[in-house]
Amino acid sequence: MDTGTTSKEITLLAIESSCDETAVAIIRGTTQSPFTPPRLLASVISTQILLHREYGGVVPELASRCHSTALPRLIRDACHQAEIDPTQVDIFAATSGPGLVSALLVGNTTAKALSAASGKPFVSVNHLEGHLLSPFIGLEEGIIPHLALVVSGGHTLFIDVQGFGNYTLLGRSLDDAAGEAFDKIGKMLGLPYPGGPEIDRLAEKGNPKAFEFPRALIKDPGIDVSFSGLKTAVLYTLPKLTPSSDPHDLPDGVLCDLCASARQAIVDTLTIKAFRAIQKTGHRVLALSGGVSCNALLRQQLSEQCYRKGIRLILPQPQWTTDNAAMIAFAAYHHAIHGQFHPLEQDVDPNLKLANAPNRSKTEK
Ligand code: KG4
Ligand code: ZN
DSSP: OOOSSSOOEEEEEEEEOSSSEEEEEEEEEEOOSSOOOOEEEEEEEEEOHHHHHTTTSOOHHHHHHHHHHHHHHHHHHHHHHHTOOGGGOOEEEEEEESSOHHHHHHHHHHHHHHHHHHTOOEEEEEHHHHHHHGGGTTOTTOSOSEEEEEEOSSOEEEEEEEETTEEEEEEEBSSSOHHHHHHHHHHHTTOOSSHHHHHHHHHTTSOTTSSOOOOTTTTSSSSOBOOHHHHHHHHHHHHHHOTTOOGGGSOHHHHHHHHHHHHHHHHHHHHHHHHHHHHHHOOSEEEEESGGGGOHHHHHHHHHHHHHHTOEEEOOOGGGTSSOSHHHHHHHHHHHHTTOOOOTTOOOOTTOOOOBOOOOOTTOO
């Protein structure tokens, strides 16, 4: 593909299948400079949440089987929505990690097969880069320097972003990711999977000061966070509130107070560390992404504090917060306009990393 001086229109189809959502998106843009935002022609998604709910979490074998049955229809639907024929696709892309290996393989192999059969190039996308760039979908300016807070079910990352492909990890969760903490606490409280949205909903009716839950590492000068202590605190609080220790015996008001207090502890921790990272880097822009970026309190608290401190906050549109293929297509498009394509032999990687951590100073733990 010509990515040289002449401008060319490219149509790219991307597949996401790293966990429990199967998704396909089609994006169209040009290789011209300066950057013009690509147009999203289609985005379709099939969620498996109800299927996994029965088991209280994602069952990898079920997830991959569902991806493989859903994908052919989703590819057809996406092409229909975009009003294109699959032969009009110039580039195929797929998530290659991190995620569940058997789930990743389904989307990845499908995109590679389409690429091999058509002779069109393939782009391999890091799922976390998809989340990281998702707040910039549709923005005229492209990827501007910023502090990124990526909060998903599997990751909590504070990243110094200087531009596309230039990412330095400043901090992360040392144990559970923020979404994982929400989901595990939700399970302890007898809430359906995933716990994050349920806790967020019930917390609106509760008192965030009712229980004094820990905000680990907030006095530590570093940017890392930890949520395992919060999980244990909720576990030890339960038997004190109900003799049976069965969360279903909790009065509604107490359940809402527990949700509000746990949510406040997670959001306070993320807010404090995000502003510490901003102070360290000197960034004037904060971008939030990942499934937990739907959280109402996190959005509200960051908005208020950014406004007060004169920091620009970029939030993803709600439909691009949880897993989707539009963010994978958007990231793949950036790789393509930078001439970055990948061999079909490249394997998926369930532990794929996004950015390297810098050497720490001696004062930091
Ligand atoms: O980004 P995502 O769709 O998947 C991963 O890449 O992990 O994030 C899913 C996570 C789940 O842990 C879910 O509980 C959490 O995002 N989540 C929320 C909310 N909506 C989704 N957590 C807190 N509040 C929400 N409103
Ligand atoms: Zn995700």
